[in-house]
Amino acid sequence: MLLKNTAESGGRFALPFFAFAAALLILAAPSRAQAPLAYITDLGNTITVVDTSTNEVKGSLDPTIASSLMGIAVDPGSGAVYAVDLNKTVHVIDSPDDNPSYSMIHLPDVSPFGLVVTPDGGALYIANAGANSVTVVDLGTSAVSSIDIGCDSDGTNNCSSTPSITVTPTSSAGPVYVYVATNAGVAVIDTSNNTLKENIPVTCGHGGACDAIDLAASPDGKTLFISIFEENQVIGMDISMQNTIVQIAEVGDSPEGLAVTPDGKAVYVTNMNGQSVSVFEVGSCGPECTVSTVSGTVVGEPSIIALTPDGGSAYVGGEGPSLSVIDTSTNAVTATVSGLSGEPFAIAISDGDSDGDGIPDSVEGSEDTDGDGVKDSLDTDADGDGVPDAEEAGPDPKNPVDSDGDGIHDYKDPTVGGDTGGNGGGGCTLSSGDTTGTAFSYLLYFIIPAMILAKRFYRKASPDKAE
Ligand SMILES: [Ca+2]
Ligand SMILES: [Ca+2]
Ligand SMILES: [Ca+2]
Ligand SMILES: [Ca+2]
Structure with a gap:
């Protein structure tokens, strides 16, 4: 009856009625479930996409004229993917899941290696290999600038040929810092004015400068974790307490990649020569931490690691075109992702809404309330x-x-x-x-944009810089 009456009255009521009905449908429609996707570079020309709900390769992204793709990051807000390559280019991939669109931003004469996107999605910070600089890309204007990070090629604070980079997890209202590994410690960039804030020296047991391999920050931004390859240690530095070392974890042989769980409670470490993954609860450190080893067999020479945004799974790459998947509730290897297009170099995992209820995985977490x-x-x-x-x-x-x-x-x-x-x-x-x-x-x-980079991969990428 209603439809008939509406039709008889002409178009005047029909349109509002259907608009109202459509609005009701939209309100009633459940959100689309979206599992987090893992994006993996392998020094090739494409990015492998893995569905973390099935642990299968879902497809690949194919940026225009890419060459040896290395560092990769995902903007957790927009889902945009950013990757750098040997062509001195940032490849930007918008809506990578359903309708990828590709664009490029050209960089100055540097060797881009690792990158992070700021929490507000407004800028990229790119660590350059063996160079005294970090490149900043303003994603609003595409303007590119450079920051001197105070390292040098032959001095006391050598530039790293494999500079890992991380950004402090902090609310958009608080200060955001970017940390870059050097061969003698960590350079700190204040993103509010894009200047070098300080160089934090890291000293090893032998009294000399320590080569920081990978960096990861705690979710509250208070602690910076640093893997020390040559010492088989991970140290946690309290940023607010003048960079005091507050945590020391004796991990496996040759630690490389680091990942901190989103609740800040645990740190995962890949041990390249140890063929293992170590884990420690931050609460156990005083300052020595109680360290355990993930059970099951991980990929050979485990080097890179990233966590899903709910913290429930860790993805580990090393030798060969596969990833090991660790269930962080049991700390056991529970699956293997095979069929990557190459040996993984870097990995970044997007946020998702796995149960389609509208609340992001990063908010829900992996506890079982x-x-x-x-x-x-x-x-x-x-x-x-x-x-x-x-x-x-x-x-x-x-x-x-x-x-x-x-x-x-x-x-x-x-x-x-x-x-x-x-x-x-x-x-x-x-x-x-x-x-x-x-x-x-x-x-x-x-x-989420945790991006872990391994020294041995860079040797492959740039044989002339091999040690
Ligand atoms: Ca959800
Ligand atoms: Ca439950
Ligand atoms: Ca409920
Ligand atoms: Ca409450």
């Missing part, structure tokens, strides 16, 4: 109170509601909503304006 055996990032009712996460999260699922202000989002808070007590409010909760959870969810984003 209701203990039903399904981790929160895959559980559409994380607290098991009968009210779906999508409802309890509120209007902005990236910043879920915490109506009682205890720091636990409603969808994880069994005392809020549903039939398990509390205010019993169901889905119509209103935020009291608590921002703790919001800040924390931002923090989680910054782990």
Whole structure:
């Protein structure tokens, strides 16, 4: 009847009616589940894409005239992929999953090696191999500039031929620092004015300068972890306490890649010659850490490592065209990804929404709040109170509601909503304006572009620089 009447009244009512119906449909439609994707370079001309929900190669990205792709990063907000190559080019790939579009930004006469994207997605910082500089690309204007990082080729603070780079995970409101490894320590760049803030020397047991191989920052931005290949150690430096070493982990033989879990509780380390992956709980360090070894067989010469945004899995690359997958809840190797297009050089993993409830994996995490055996990032009712996460999260699922202000989002808070007590409010909760959870969810984003680079790969890329 309604349709008939509407039609009879001509177009005047038909359009608003269908617009209203369409709006209802859009509101009712569930979000599309999207598993995080791993993007892997291998010094070739393409980027392999791995679906982390199936651990299978999903396809590849093929940037225009790319040559020996090396460092790679993903903007967790937009999902854009950035990779540098030997042509002194940054390849930009927008909407890489469903409709990739490729563009390029040319760099000055340098050897780009590793790169990071800032937490706000506004800029790239590129560490140049064996050079005294970091290149900055303003992604809004594509303007390119350079920062002197105070190392030199023959002096006391040598430039690294394999400079790893990381950015402090911190909210967009706080200061953002970029750290670059040198052969004698770490250069610190203040991104607010793009200047060298300081060079932090790292001294080894023999009293001399230490070659920092890989760097990773804790989610709160307070601690910088550094792998020391020659000492079989990972050190944790408290940035706020004048770079005091507050953690020392005696790990396996020849540590390279580092990854910190998004909750900041654990650090994973690949041991190249040790053929193993070490893990330590940050809470065990005082300053010596209790270190254990991941069980199962990892790829040969494990070098690179990255975590999924929920922290539930670690992907490890080394020898050969495959990756080992570690379940971080059991610290065991549980799968192998095979069929990469080459030996992995660097890996970056995008954020996702694995259960399609609108809340990003990086916000949900990999704990199992209701203990039903399904981790929160895959559980559409994380607290098991009968009210779906999508409802309890509120209007902005990236910043879920915490109506009682205890720091636990409603969808994880069994005392809020549903039939398990509390205010019993169901889905119509209103935020009291608590921002703790919001800040924390931002923090989680910054782990994602974890990009780990291995010395031995650079030898392959630039034989003339081999030691
Ligand atoms: Ca989700
Ligand atoms: Ca669960
Ligand atoms: Ca619930
Ligand atoms: Ca709460």
